[in-house]
Amino acid sequence: MTAAEKISQWLVEARSSGRAALLARFVIAFAGTVALVVPPLQSWDQMDLIPIIGVPMLAATVVLPDSLAGLVFMLIVTFGWFLRAPAEITWSLALTAIALLVLHLATSFAAQVPSYAQIHREALRRWLLPTAIAVLIVPVVAVAAALVQGAAIKGSLLVTVGALVLTTLTIWFAAGQKLTRN
Incomplete structure (x- = not known):
């Protein structure tokens, strides 16, 4: 071609x-x-x-x-x-x-x-909830990271990683994904 x-x-x-x-x-x-x-x-x-x-x-x-x-x-x-x-x-x-x-x-x-x-609109609806959750959670995680960053708290890295894992799981399940093997 x-x-x-x-x-x-x-x-x-x-x-x-x-x-x-x-x-x-x-x-x-x-x-x-x-x-x-x-x-x-x-x-x-x-x-x-x-x-x-x-x-x-x-x-x-x-x-x-x-x-x-x-x-x-x-x-x-x-x-x-x-x-x-x-x-x-x-x-x-x-x-x-x-x-x-x-x-x-x-x-x-x-x-x-x-x-x-x-x-069709139904295909777009599947993306709306995870996108909205992700867009709303980013500023919350940024503010939380800013608060933890200046503090001398033991385990603050674990708190940050835990928050990111929880955020990822929330978006995953909001997208309709499951934890089963096919």
Whole structure:
């Protein structure tokens, strides 16, 4: 198949895209933009390499959500934050974490179905509760981590890990998953 045929096929599929697939890709683009824009607006200096790599990876994630581009994008944004950000937990960190979380959920949803598939509302409802729980829990965990971070409490790492495990299990069960083997 030539490049012109591939582009023609992609355009036909894009024209026949359902609303849910387009909405998922819009959410990916919006959340990725927030994750790229919030860190450079902070008082600390971010590496110039982060947006140079991040923008093409975000574009590739929007077009091909089932590729490794989304993972590379999330790793690049996280790496940029870890490399130069201050150690305190701030609202910008929580906002970036929520943006990466929404990007991850929208990418995993969009990667499950072809772009031209028509998706009913029932399929979207399954994603609504886990997404809402995850988005609401991120600021709570950030505030709790900020409180524990400054305290000299024995076992504070265990408390933080326990909270993250409890959060993961809550989202897992809210998504309708079970702990049985097939």
